[in-house]
Structure formats: structure tokens, C-alpha cells
Amino acid sequence: MDDQNKNLILASALSFLVILAWFVLFPPERQTPQPETETVVQGDRAAPTEAADQTSSARAPDATIAASDSADRVAEAPRLKIETPSVAGSISLLGGRIDTLSLINFDQTLAPDSPNVKLLAPAGTKRPYYALYGWAPAGDLTNEQVPGPETLWTLSAGDTLSPGNPVTLTWDNGDGLIFHRDISVDDRFMFTIEQRVENNTGAPVRMLPYGIVARQGKPDGRNFFILHEGVVRQNDNELQEIAYGDMPDMDVVPREGAPADIAEIEQNGWIGFTDKYWMTTLIPEPGQAFTSVAKYVPRNDIYQVETRLPVMTVEAGATAQTETMLFAGAKQWETIRDYQNDMGIHRFVDSIDWGWFFFLTKPIFRVLHFLNGLIGNMGWSIIALTFFLKALLFPLAYKSYVSMAKMKELQPEMEKIKERAGEDRQKLQQEMMQLYKKEKVNPASGCLPILMQIPIFFSLYKVIFVTIELRHAPWIGWIRDLSAPDPSSILNLFGLLPFAAPGPESMLSILSLGVLPILLGVSMWLQQKLNPAPTDPAQKMIFAWMPWVFMFMLGQFASGLVLYWITNNTITFTQQYFIMRMQGYKPDVFGNIVSGFRKTSKPEKKK
Numbered sequence: 001m002d003d004q005n006k007n008l009i010l011a012s013a014l015s016f017l018v019i020l021a022w023f024v025l026f027p028p029e030r031q032t033p034q035p036e037t038e039t040v041v042q043g044d045r046a047a048p049t050e051a052a053d054q055t056s057s058a059r060a061p062d063a064t065i066a067a068s069d070s071a072d073r074v075a076e077a078p079r080l081k082i083e084t085p086s087v088a089g090s091i092s093l094l095g096g097r098i099d100t101l102s103l104i105n106f107d108q109t110l111a112p113d114s115p116n117v118k119l120l121a122p123a124g125t126k127r128p129y130y131a132l133y134g135w136a137p138a139g140d141l142t143n144e145q146v147p148g149p150e151t152l153w154t155l156s157a158g159d160t161l162s163p164g165n166p167v168t169l170t171w172d173n174g175d176g177l178i179f180h181r182d183i184s185v186d187d188r189f190m191f192t193i194e195q196r197v198e199n200n201t202g203a204p205v206r207m208l209p210y211g212i213v214a215r216q217g218k219p220d221g222r223n224f225f226i227l228h229e230g231v232v233r234q235n236d237n238e239l240q241e242i243a244y245g246d247m248p249d250m251d252v253v254p255r256e257g258a259p260a261d262i263a264e265i266e267q268n269g270w271i272g273f274t275d276k277y278w279m280t281t282l283i284p285e286p287g288q289a290f291t292s293v294a295k296y297v298p299r300n301d302i303y304q305v306e307t308r309l310p311v312m313t314v315e316a317g318a319t320a321q322t323e324t325m326l327f328a329g330a331k332q333w334e335t336i337r338d339y340q341n342d343m344g345i346h347r348f349v350d351s352i353d354w355g356w357f358f359f360l361t362k363p364i365f366r367v368l369h370f371l372n373g374l375i376g377n378m379g380w381s382i383i384a385l386t387f388f389l390k391a392l393l394f395p396l397a398y399k400s401y402v403s404m405a406k407m408k409e410l411q412p413e414m415e416k417i418k419e420r421a422g423e424d425r426q427k428l429q430q431e432m433m434q435l436y437k438k439e440k441v442n443p444a445s446g447c448l449p450i451l452m453q454i455p456i457f458f459s460l461y462k463v464i465f466v467t468i469e470l471r472h473a474p475w476i477g478w479i480r481d482l483s484a485p486d487p488s489s490i491l492n493l494f495g496l497l498p499f500a501a502p503g504p505e506s507m508l509s510i511l512s513l514g515v516l517p518i519l520l521g522v523s524m525w526l527q528q529k530l531n532p533a534p535t536d537p538a539q540k541m542i543f544a545w546m547p548w549v550f551m552f553m554l555g556q557f558a559s560g561l562v563l564y565w566i567t568n569n570t571i572t573f574t575q576q577y578f579i580m581r582m583q584g585y586k587p588d589v590f591g592n593i594v595s596g597f598r599k600t601s602k603p604e605k606k607k
Helices: 003-025 072-075 245-247 333-345 358-375 377-390 394-409 412-419 424-438 444-464 488-495 508-513 515-528 537-553 559-582 587-595
Strands: 050-053 057-060 079-083 087-092 096-108 116-120 129-138 153-155 167-172 179-187 190-197 205-216 230-235 238-243 258-265 267-276 278-284 290-297 302-308 313-315 318-331
Touching: 072 153, 079 096, 079 129, 087 116, 096 318, 116 129, 116 278, 116 318, 129 190, 129 278, 129 318, 190 205, 205 267, 205 278, 230 258, 230 290, 230 302, 230 508, 238 245, 245 258, 267 290, 267 302, 278 302, 313 318, 318 333, 333 358, 358 377, 358 444, 377 394, 377 559, 394 559, 412 424, 444 559, 515 537, 515 559
Parallel strands: none
Antiparallel strands: 057 129, 079 087, 087 096, 096 116, 096 129, 129 205, 153 167, 167 179, 179 190, 190 318, 205 302, 205 313, 230 238, 230 267, 258 290, 267 278, 278 318, 290 302
16 A cells, blocks of 8 residues: 555544544534423522621522412512513513513524524423522611512503613612612613612611522533533633533532532623523623622522622612623624623623634634625525635645645656565655655645644534524525524435425434535545545545445534535535646546446546
8 A cells, every 4th residue: 555545544534533523522413493481380589598798798699499389479470571673571570580581583493483582481481590680688787678589669660671761660668778770771682780779767778789690490402512501701801611510519608508609700700691592691880890609509400690799888868879781682793792892891702602713713703704794695605615715725735736646646656666665664665755855745745635624624513503693594495594404305305205304313314314415425426536546445445435424424414514515525626626637637537437336447547
């Protein structure tokens, strides 16, 4: 076996093993519709636990699902509507919690009658998930003197929360303290909550403002190593991620009485829950010091994040106020970037899970997003991105293809060296190296195009998998979602036969190849035919099977990724063909295809 074939097989095997490992560790996503929320006989009540403050002890709330009658109280409590171009829902006046929110521009599935994505849900549903604000008592105050999760507020201003139309909630504790909560919302996903307290008690009072996002149970159907879901927070200059599965293993904080992770933020920070495409995040004002808390309450399977601002002293006759923000919506890159730039939210764009290869995923997405803005179709944008990447890497690829063409020219000389060396392997290697040095050929250069494609392929896979811009993004005809596998199937002749193809839950799904995976296999097969088949039977078998193995392996991957690979193979084929001809070697593609069906290979043609 000559060195060139060894290198080609080594590169192919390496690529195959890497893709295989990726396929096993990070399986393609199965598209399953999100379940509707279901009513269950449960409720929620916040039971405070003590928390330490630098100047005085204060009590911070702990959201729990405890009292069965709380769900009925939430259901019976008055509500006010939320209506914006992006979200719809309501706020319960019981606790003033934002607990019902749907994203009106995002459907759960591609079905025409699909409901909107439901982000937040109140107590009494299958997965309660809500945001809550309030004051924790400090000094001589008690829980009864400050508003808590079950305080019934009064709507004192406004009727429907919408952009430009804020609402105000008011609660009088009857002991001289009057609390106001002003809530406003923009036309996308950002709420602003201003909390004010009037002190008419005749003496100073101390209290601690807080914000909470709590959810019961982990989201259904998520288990991807490539994707982080759980707590995401910015601790000044450090981005921290805590998976849902890791939260029960956090250290138990004595004063919290539950597994918790507490961080003191000096200037810039935020904390929230991130799912694949959606996020709910508490955001204090930039420059504000606060305590950031991630907590798990095991007795009720509650996952909770908190922002605790410093204890405030409200003098007699004075009014104190604090302002925080709540992001609740889709992780659209442009939207999050604008919030980061316009509101000064430090590194907010990193709430998108760019992964370890962020230095590649970020620029790849930026280029793809830019191209989509010009073209208006994400499928054609992926094709344009492939051309851009190939042009960027062309100088290096050109050298590799030239070297490969020269290796073809040296085949007669290499055969003569083999005959002279016989069984003397050392002499064979020495003469081969001398030949390479004399002709200025690098035998390993053929591996470079493959090695260059591996990190780009993985990075694009990450971009397509995690960014919402690819979710339900159509291309042409039957490709209505580039983040999902090709829905067509050879098993029903691509829809011509009157029965549905096997679903992703079926063992036959791996055989249910669509049009794009088949085109992928064909493109890899044609690329091989630029060169005659190896004469060694083992090599010939490996090369013959490889395109079809890849076709089945990638058949259930996102169609956008398969589209990229097809385009890349097509461009590579064209580049190699013309560069080989420029170097004096004429690839006989048709002859190589015909020889593949014969017992002996047809001699290659040269000019």
C-alpha cells in the first residue's frame, strides 16, 4: 500500500470515527411537539427561609408547592391581561406574579392549528413556572408587614399591560406602609418592574427587595449533551451554567436549608433559566450590586433563581424605590444583542449556548444571519455561507489539491521505487522521502481539506441546533424546517405511496432516508470518482462503502446541516476537478464510475 493511499485511508477513517463519536454522543434531535399544560391538583405557596445580609439578617422567600388550596386561590384571584406584539398572558393579583405567558409569534409545531409556545404557567398546571417580586423583612419588620407571594394586590392604575401602557399594583399593610409595583413591557420580551414603598409609620424601617423565577420539575424531553439547559447567569465577568440535573447536588446552605449556589455580584450580573430556545431571566440594573442565588427545593422538586438587592432603610415619611427587569421570551440573537447594547446588560448575548467552539460558532452565525438578512431564506443562506467558507479556505485547499495532483503524476516513479526496494521497508521510505523532497510534494496535504472541515462542520451543527433563527425555518418545497431532519422518505417513495413514513420513534427511521441524505451520499460517491478505485481490495471496499455509511449516519440530522454538506461536496468536487486539469492530470470521472462495476480497474487517462 503506497503512502498516498495510507494517508487517504487514515484521513477518511479519522473523519468517520469523529462523526461516529459525534453521532453517538450528540444524537440528532427528535422533533416532538411540546405538550399542553395539564391541570393537576396542586398549588404553590412561598414559605420564607432566613438569609444573611451584610448589615442585618433578612428573610428571603422560598417558592414551594405545599398547600393544595393555593392552586384554587390562584385560579380564583383577579388577573390583568398582557398584550404585546410578541407575548400574551396575564398577571395574577395574588402575589402580583407574572405566571401566564405565551409567545404569539412561535408555534409549538408546524401544524396549521398548532398552539403558541407557552413559556410561563400558573400554579395548578402540570409545570408551574412564574416570576415573582416582593420585599423581605429586615430589622423589626415581620412577614405580615411586607407583601409576599400570597398578598392580594389591588390594581390602582391601568387595565391591560401593553407597550406604552404600564400598570400599577398597590397594597397597604394597614400599619403605615404602602407598597406600589409599576410594571411595564416593551414590544418584545422585556418587562420592567419598579417597586416603591411609602413609610408612614413614623419610624425608619428596613427591608430587602427581591425577584424570583421558580419552576416545578425539569422540562420534558431534554437530554442533549451538546445543549445546556438549566441555570445561566453572569457573575460580573464570569458566565456560569448549572444544569438542572446538577442542582440537587449543590452544597446545602445552612441558612437556606436547601441545595443552593450563592454569588455576590459587584456590578454586572443576571440570572435565569434557559431552555433550548426560550429563557426567563432576572436582570437588576447594570452597576447594581446584588446577591445571585440558584436553589433547589427537594421536597417539592422546585428549581429557583433569585436576585436579592441590598437591604434598604426607608426613613419615616420617605419613599424608597428599586427597579429591575425581567426577560421572558425567545432567545433571538438580534433581540438579545439589542438589549445588551441598548440597556448595558453585560454579555447578555452569551445566554445563547455557543459552546466550547464559541470562537467559530459566533462568527459563523453572524455571517449566516447577515446572509439571511440579504437573501431572506435560511436554506439559500446556508448555501451562500458554504461558498463563503470555501472561498475563505481556498488558498490552503488549493495547495492541497495541487499536491494531490502532483502525487498522481508521481505514481510511475513511486512504482519504480517499490520495485527497486522490494521488501526493504527502510530503503523504500528513504527513497520516497527523497522523491517528495525533490518534487516539493507533501504526502499528508490531502488530509488538510478533511481536517479543516471537521471543526466547521461541528460548529455549524451547533449553530443549527441551538439558535432559534433556524427553528421552523423553511427552504424549498418539502423542507419546511431546516433544524429538523428531511421529512421525505424513500420507504413511501417520497410521498407517492399512500402511507406515512416511519416516525423517529421507530427502529426503521434509520432506513427512512429523505431526498437530501440520498443526495449527500451521491455527492460523496461522485467526489471519490475523481480518482480510480484503489487496487488493494481492502482499500477498495472501505472507499466503496464510506459514502453510503455517511448517508445513513447523517440521514436523521438537521436538514440544514445535510444541505451544507451537499453544497460543500459539490464545491469541493468542482475545485478538485479543475485544479487537477490545470496541473496536467485529467480526471476520468465517467471511466472511474464504469470501472467500479468491473472486476479490474480501467487505466487512468493523462494528458
